[in-house]
Amino acid sequence: MTTVRDLQPVLTGTKVRLRPWTADDADVVYAACQDAEIQRWTTVPSPYTRADATGYVTTFAPQAWEKGDAVFAIVDAATGDPVGSIGAHGIRDGVAHVGYWTAAAARGRGLTSDALRTLARWCLREAGVARVELVVDPENRGSALVAEAAGFTAEGTLRQWLVVKDRRIDVVMYSLLPDDPAVKTP
Template sequence: MTAPIELRTARLVLSIPTGDDVDDITSACQDESVQRWTTVPSPYSRRDAETFVRDFVTAGWETGKTRTWAIRLASELDGDGRSATLVGMIGLEGIEDGAAEIGYWLAPVARGAGIMSEAVAAVIDHAFAADGVGLQRVQWRAYRGNRPSARVAHGAGLRFEGTRRLGAVGRSGREDEWTAAILNTDERSSAPGWPAEAVGG
């Protein structure tokens, strides 16, 4: 079993989501962008959030195959180190043979302030650290057109690896998918090679 690990940055605390976060998760997952660009159930109910926290998150940490963190603002921590507000989610999935996939979403209220970029950098640091997960490769995938997610991945140093034609299954059927990855030997800076439609102005 892998004990949940808390990560901290200048502005954020990344910690395991709990039952206290169910309402915040339910609310955030009503957002049109979260529904469009992620694989959360649609429509999304409170029961979906309860199942996510109770089953998916817990099982992932127990098996070591998935590490999921709630993104919280350090400025909102109370005296016991707890934050009442969850503003997003980030995780490593499919941890195996030195590799994993990173995924993330952010609530509308927290967008536009670089919060996800900060969270992604922290998770990639943890993924590659010898005292973290010790991975060699972190992969990212997104439906083609998800420019906010692509810009975060690009800024974190991931290298674009291509567009998989009809490589993903969306809510309305198959659609194109962007893929990128970073190795533990890569520089953590924006790399060339990304298409303008993904990261352009």
């Protein structure tokens, strides 16, 4: 049986391409992850060192694929530049859990919502996933809008569900299913 690990596909959205990370991307990841918003809302190490970036693209991401997860660089299709990261974890269990960040300079152009829509459709249409989910801090309005723009449904609040930067927080759970309009429509 062909597995996600064998596929490592390049996915094509409207505004972005999603491709596996390469060692050459370490500088981009290092620069992007200095950003206060990425530091605040995600679980990336803080402070974020060059070794963290190198480890991410050369070890963490390839090992994720080995495990059957999928971790992609978000590439701006207009320029070919990598501008963010998006990953789906737990694909092998049928419930993929997605996380993402996008470099500050590339925000506000719909790149992340296109990346999320593209990844989720691939999970649900081609990778055997039954449910794609993600969780958002209720204060992270931008991330909630990304989920909604990609067609996800807010299911409710999970109390004290996640630890981010030593803080245990409530999260809003979002999901997308194979029969949802964002997946059914071409």
